[in-house]
Amino acid sequence: MTHFGHIVTLLLAFAAQPLLAQETDPARPRLRPSAPAPAPTPESEAPAPAIPPAPTAPGEIAIPAGPARGPETNLPLPRFVSLSTGRGNVRRGPSLSHRIDWVFLRRDMPLQVTAEYGHWRRVTDREGVGGWMHYAMLSGVRTVIADAEMLPLRARPNAEASIVAQLEGGVVARLGECEPEWCRLTAGGYKGWAPKSLIWGVAPDEIRD
Incomplete structure (x- = not known):
């Protein structure tokens, strides 16, 4: 009891269940974004000259400026989704031929999509653990x-x-x-x-x- 009245505490319904299971050697693959580069310090108060973009070499694809978009969905990267199943295999690469590193065991848990390739999405969880999952295991429902x-x-x-x-x-x-x-x-x-x-x-x- 508190001065706010009766407070309901919501517990984990599956506290004894792990969030994920490791399917390979004990070395946990950690996928963490690299730290952003420090902002450059101007050497003088004079404005820097405008530098034209470097010419694109023959056969090279120019990358447009602006927020990153997934090549398969055109949705923003990174973005948050949730796990649509109670057991989701997390693979080392974007195909069934790649080995399973982890298995996510918690339906509706939030995940962050950081890359796309065909029907596959590279995801990480709150701890930075992740890999590639088939898009059918993911949902746009936000949690x-x-x-x-x-x-x-x-x-x-x-x-x-x-x-x-x-x-x-x-x-x-x-x-x-x-x-x-x-x-x-x-x-x-x-x-x-x-x-x-x-x-x-x-x-x-x-x-x-």
């Missing part, structure tokens, strides 16, 4: 993982709002609308707002209606 212990869901997107429920760390919730700093989640029949910084599965600058 997030509670990235903090006893994450409060609040009635409004405000740190002073009353608490509707609390999520154990690792609980998967359905993602609703998002403001610059808050997102509305649904879990265990309860709906409430949580700070965007305390969930995984949504971009920091993402806005959803």
